Amino acid sequence: MNAFSKFTLGLTVTTAITFAGTFAADAKDITVWCWDPNFNVAIMKEAAARYGKTHPDINVNIVDLNKGDVEQKLQTALASNATDALPDIVLIEDYGAQKYLQSFPGSFEALSDHGVDYSGMAPYKVQLMTLEGKVYGMPFDSGVTGLFYRKDYIEAAGYKPEDMQSLTWDKYIEIGKAVEEKTGHKMLGMDPADGGLIRIIMQSTGKWYFDMDGNPNIAGNEGLKAALTVEQKLLQSGIYKPASGWSDWVSKFTSGDVASVITGVWITGTVKAQKDQAGKWGVAPIPMADAQGATNASNLGGSSWYVLASSPEKNEAADFLNEIYGKDVDFYQQILVNQGAVGSLLAARNGDAYSSADDFFGGDKIWQSFSNWLGQVPAVNYGIFTNEADAAVSAQLPALASGGSVDDAIKAIDEQVKTQIQ
């Protein structure tokens, strides 16, 4: 081969590569990490299909991982600065939002710079993703809480759905005892090591482990004290069936074993998946705690979408989120009906689906209830150490169950949290 043909061959190869390059740049790939195939994965597919109609050049690639893996992969890639291992959009649970924003500064794209209108979003969702005046994420689903209960078991125990409407925790325990006496079923499934219920009760009183400035607020926190008092009463009352871990907890109510479940609205899809239980379920507001500022509304979990600043397609990703999650009211109606997702776009609450009756719940307009409660969820600052505080609370639960004093538990939690947060 002479020098000239070598040169032309080289030129051809280079042109081919350039062509391939421009071709790839035409169809842009947006990679998304999320974790629940029946929920946020399915919703993201719907969003991608809607966006694809007006933007055929964008291809959304959804990767379904488990939640722990998403967090671990994200944290590893950010810590090692391996940005090419990262997706363009990632789903982050709200409790962890500030942790990521503050631990890895500059890694997430501020969507307030991309023209997202946050004034129409649920305020507590916007607040938890705001750092130094910039808003980073696209608020997604809300974890507004409700009390799901079996109408048949409650009625067998001599109570009516009206009795469930504005409960106190003492009344709830009283009903639980009646249910067990009459039907043999326990009132709820509960993981005695899990602090989820404590978070629900605490936020319903407008308090959190941290104050609005992010400083620990454990000792002297009325909301936490009320929550621990309720937890102790529940642990000692014997109205719960012990569950170990997530799937075991879910099976307690899907199997018809227990009479109620108190959790975020995102569980609705799982409850409704038990077709044979149609018509037997009702939804009520959560019981009210005995503390100042207590409400019947709270939040558990919920998550939001974030765009990685290192992504070459960050502008497209931001536009995609803004077009669908930031504006499309019709989209929110569809994911409400199909997946039971209560979104954070307030305008969506005026759509048809929100006022529709649900046959599974005996024709009750449960979505309207949830969106009303959503407006009442007290805004708190989740801070950056919620997992640490949760672990400290969890460590005190066995002592509470065996009759230890709530004040001692609070003191121990306070000490542990203070050494853990540095």
Add this chain to the structure above:
Amino acid sequence: MITARQSAPPLSRAINVNGWLFVAPALCLIILFLACPMLWSLWMSFQKGKGMNLTFAGFDNIIRLWHDPVFLKALGNTLLFLLVQVPIMLCLALLAAVTLDDPKLKFRWLFRTAIILPCVTSLVAYSVLFRSMFVEDGLINQVLLALHIASKPVPWMTDPFWSRALIVIAITWRWTGYNMIFYLAALQNIDKSVFEAARVDGVPAYARFLRLTVPMLKPVILFTTVTSTIGTLQLFDEVANITANAAGTSAGPANADLTLSLYIYQLTFKFMPSFGYAATVSWVIVILVAILSSLQFWLAREKD
């Protein structure tokens, strides 16, 4: 040529270029993937901060260890597992090996396979199975109730004592066979005539075991003790999958099963990432392994 090499003084072997070239690829990889990360983690253990915002902090992390109730709890749990589980497992492995070494035993291969089989299963897979078997209304409790061994379900997951017992049962199930292999192999290397001579001299069976078998297995017992100690100090998969809560922020009731390795994982991936402090805790494990291993070697030294 070969004779010349062999008779060369030791010093010239150290500067033999050919030799170094042969080991160079392996050496480079070891330095790159083993030595460098270790030195880097040592450097990290003197830094603190949230996530990537690390700054040099001197001995702050080491001081933090003493005031951290969670670390002290994890350290206590890990040492407890070590002191309780390793002796139980090694005694069982030794007994099983001696029993299965008996040529008169029928179906020897079947028992051997049955005991060794657990150690080919994946750690996570067996942990998940154990979890589902030991939950409140799981298989184990149903069997115990049906056989009237227990009058009410054993709180495997909700009581600190029983959740620790569960972890000990799980690791013992998984690793006894593994250690038994070493004892079996060692037993087959012992000259049988020694035992025959002892038997002819009228030495009873228990004394043959204590005075002959055990001393002759000493190097292997030392080896299994050291590897089991290291393994238990690094205990992670079982506690992370059997008794850890759904959020992965605690293990067992009141953190009764939290181990040092699991705490390192929490500090890195579950809590506000404290890479520096997590590195400090991992160096605690290194130091513990070094101390305990040298202690075991010293205890087992030849006393002539």
